[in-house]
Amino acid sequence: MPTERRGAVTRRLAAFAGVVLVLAGGGTGCATVPTSGPRLAQVDKSKDTLSEPYVRIIAEPPKQGASPDDIVKGFQAAMASFDDAELRMAKQYLTPGAAQRWNPRRQTRVYEGKIEPDRTQDLEHATRTTVTLKGTKVATIDSEGRYTPATGALVEPFTLVKVGAEWRIDIPPDARLLSSDDVRRAYRRVDLYYPPAIPATGLVADRVWVPIEPSRGVPETRVRRLLAGPTSSIASAVRSAFPAGTDLNRITVEGDTVVVDFTSQVDTVSTDRLDAIKAQLVWTLGDLVTGRTVEIRVNGSGSGVRFRPADYHAYDPNVLSSSPQAYYMQGGRLLQYKEKGAGTPVPGAAGEQAGKFTEPAVLTQYPVSVAALVNGDGVYVAPMTPGSAWQRWIAGRNMSPPSWDRYGAVWSAEKVSAHESRVWTAIGGQPRRVEISEELSYGRIIKLRVSxxxxxxxxxxxxxxxxxxxxxxxxxxxxxxxxxxxxxxIDSRDDQQIEDIAWQDATDLLVLSKVKSGQELTPWSVMEGRTDPDAGPIKLDSKIESIAAAPDHVIAAADEGQVISYSTDKQAWNQLAKDGATNPVYPLG
Structure with missing residues (x-):
């Protein structure tokens, strides 16, 4: 690295405490810099959760006389540098025409692989050559930050030409190419939160992948992405409480208070929407503000609105408490699980009589109720009150197990024929048919679960x-x-049968499947369309009939009339109930 460049980097990092500059050798022309992001206040960064550490890559310009493969390597490194938001350094590796045509913002393609130069060509007299990046496709990240898994072989040719005496890329990929390591280093998976489009207290999760720009750091990146609005996949179902045009001025730390300073649009917010703004903010910042006070200011005003994140648990998109009540069936009745002793029958029709009902679902909001399939002719609901009776809410002879949403509506799918399904929802005993596309209507819906x-x-x-x-x-x-x-x-496969599903939280789905080797119980990220790469399927010791889940909790009906619970800490199953226990249930999901 030239002396003047090193000096510029040193001056640039003067605001960071205890920073070590590590130079990366080889032809990539870049330096990796461990840093804790921009200083937000005079605080001890070893204890400041706002200064989440990450690693930067600082791109270098092309070296004089660099070979075609070194030009491509340098271009790869420059694409992975988020210090250079406009990718000006990366464009120096391109011909002038290619630099104008290249559109890296359209999409980011993630890969595993390496470049393969053409060793057979005599480069001394050549004016045109090709260097190919070969490997495996991993994913795409679109302009909104939506992560989509990709499969198949990657073959990405880079056409280079001589510009004067130097090699430059003339036909680059129409995307930003990043290795999996680049994404792990420079991107963060962020859950954004927005109020539902209907008048209701609560938040909806929207998961995106965002690059951390060193000039902004992690908290500012999260809030700016929140203000940019939801992704198109969820936009029709939510409404941000922030007024249109709201921008972020800065985020600072004053003692144990995180100060978030917005532009004047926030001043126009009505009192009822202000709580929703606070909830959006603290849920999106998440662990970064745990144990702190948050203050909203407008254009640097001396004092603002102060509040504690813990005051906004009512907006929890997962609805349930950290210790949700579990239920199960035994002897034809629905029982509440108790840590000590036998389960207790629930009040009302589901627990007071041995009726012919199956597939119970529990709603814990008022009125606390049970929905189930009764008499084989529809979905019935009974309040959990002594003496209550079953009332039919949805009529139909081939209904899927019911599922409640947080707004007190019960959902179920009806088999019309072997190749057609309908979806119904009902609230207060009033059913209505749900409009669905052919992607859902063609075929039989075996299970339908609402997040x-x-x-x-x-x-x-x-x-x-x-x-x-x-x-x-x-x-x-x-x-x-x-x-x-x-x-x-999850696509259909000859060697796999999906047996059950359960929402673990607002973004993750547990899937029970039967494969050649037995059964698998696997968590899936619904918004990313993939399993957790760092965690495999949950180990199963018994044959599982059905599953239920809640945040950090999994229960299942196992063979021999048992209900078992999975401990994530011990990675082991424990018995909750026996003697014919079945159909475990957590509220909602």
């Missing part, structure tokens, strides 16, 4: 060729309800 934030559905679909898992977004417009943006989360 706890009330914004999405997941369904097991049998289209005659196998079972798959589809997910979609719920759109509520007055009396009209429809499911949009239906996507396939």
């Amino acid at each position: 706890r934030d009330g914004a999405r559905v997941a369904a097991i679909l049998d289209d005659g060729l196998g079972t798959s898992v589809r997910v979609g977004t719920i759109l509520r417009l007055g009396e009209q309800v429809r499911i949009d943006d239906v996507r396939t989360l």
